[in-house]
Amino acid sequence: MSDTTPAPVDETDPDTIDAAPADGFRTDDVDDEREERDETSFALFEGDEGRLDEPQRRALVALLRHTYVSTRTHADEWRAITDGEHQLRSRLNDLFLELHVDRDREVAWKRQARSESQRRAFPTLLRDVPYTREETIVLVWLRMRLRADTRPGLDQVVVDRSEILGHVSGFLPATTDRTRDEARVAKAVERLVTARILIRTTDPDRFRVASVVEVLLPLEQLRELDRWLTSATTDRGEPTDGGDPGLPADPTDTDDEGETDA
Structure with a gap:
């Protein structure tokens, strides 16, 4: 007796079958990957491959x-x-x-960054400009003013230009050229304003002291520099630019012009 059962028929429409690419990846997988990449991209301009927002x-x-x-x-x-x-x-x-x-x-x-072995010098993008004698004296004084201030909040200490000049004068020989000294102190003040260590106020001769000076000049280094400045004054010697024990240079590339604060 012959088998009259009809053979199974594949009713799937061949036009609806997704053709699998030769490499085994589906085209919709590629699209999903592209969409995911686009969603996580931080591109801000043509060709931008940066990974920061x-x-x-x-x-x-x-x-x-x-x-x-x-x-x-x-x-x-x-x-x-x-x-x-x-x-x-x-x-x-x-x-x-x-x-x-x-x-x-x-x-x-x-x-x-410094090499732990000290045998490898890393290239740098920063300008290593040491502080001058006057800048060092002013920084030490500003740090001490911050230590003496007990008011809460940041950047509360205010100093006058005349106070700065008077303090620096105490470390200079009596025969020094006053005009030259005032010019050097003025230059020191401007550099510290540019570095935002001194913050401008509405009065051009008054400045707020940025609390960051505590970070730039740790307590132990403050004591070392204070001892050195006192010794130099007692011996009637003049500190060399940047400080003999070495106040850290200001390794920065900045065109910051400071800020005005009421």
Whole structure:
């Protein structure tokens, strides 16, 4: 007896079958991958392959341009640093730089990376400009003023230009040229304003002292420099530019013009 059972018929419409690519990946998988890549891309211009979002990039530029970034000087950039500290630290490390973040004082700054073995010198993008004698004297004095102030809050100490000049004069020989000294102190003040260590107020002869000076001049180094300045004055000697024991140079590339505060 013959088998009259009809053979199974494939009713699938051949036009609806997805043709699998030769490499085994489906075209919709490729589209999904492209969409995922587009969603996570931080491209801001044609050909941009950066992996930081725009706020993080602005924070990175601020760190490179300025002596420091704080919640007072760059509020948006400071938030980006605290939110993306790992990513920004990685980008700075690629440039042989270290990122330091003080969350208590709300300030971040960069430093040149040093080889642990001391046998390898890393290239640097920073200008290593040592502080002058007058700048060193002013910085030590500003740091002491901050230590003596007990008021809460940041950047509360205000100093006058005449106070700065009077303090520096105490470390100079009596026969020194006063006009020349005043010019040097004025130049020192302007550099510290540019570095935002002194913050302009509405009075051109009054400045707020940025709390960041506590970071730039740790207590132990403050004591060392104070001993050296006192010894130099007692011996009637003149400190060399930058300080004999060595006040850290200001390794920065900045065109920051300071800020005005009421």
